[in-house]
Amino acid sequence: MIDLGTVDKLVAAIEDLAREWQHTPGLILTEDDLKCHLMAKFAGIGNLGVPVESADVGVRATAVHAEVPWFDEKDQLRLRPDITITDPSALSIRRPMQQGVPLPRKGFHSTGPSVIVELKLYRGRDGIRPRALGVIRRDVEKIERLVERARHQSPGTFLYGIVVVFGKYSGTCSEVNHFAAQTRDKVKVIVRSAELNRRTGLGV
Secondary structure (H helix, E strand, O other), X not given: OOOHHHHHHHHHHHHHHHHHHHHOHHXXXXXXXXXXXXXXXXXXXXXXOOOEEOOOOOOEEOOEEEOOOEEOOOOOEEEOOOEEEEOHHHEXXXXXXXXXXXXXXXXXXXXXXXXXXXXXXXXXXXXXXXOHHHHHXXXXXXXXXXXXXXXXXXOOOOEEEEEEEEEEEOOEOHHHHHHHHOOOOOEEEEEEEEEEOOOOOOEO
């Protein structure tokens, strides 16, 4: 079952990785590193990494996936979150999961409850500055578009988003902190840093 309880566990895993990064700043060098470490942690939560029966009889699937394209408002596969956690029992690799919808070119279709995770990694010595705000806001808006479409297509289906922003060096501007602190219905923004000192490169 993917619900707000799942979101809490995912957030705890993100916080755990942030603490590990502070202890080992060389742990995450690229955004792909960030994605790989988070996917490994997510797969270790409960049964998210355990293969279970999918919507196709005799075919098993797992919950944690990368770069899964989602339909936008024009039914085009143009929205591609970094990580998607979705219910395998509502996922098919053989047939569409909604009547009147052809099997997408991507070769699978899912209509179950999901959590979408977008990632941003900032490595500049000046920390996370105001110019990052526009990029972070666009990720939030992308998730809000997905949520709105899901509510229209499948009312009652749980869909939530997390935007994860990691900075290598200490110092996050007040604009980004304020934006992250805002309460939103279906999106959470988490901003964390390895807390390297921008002058010495050592931890602060």
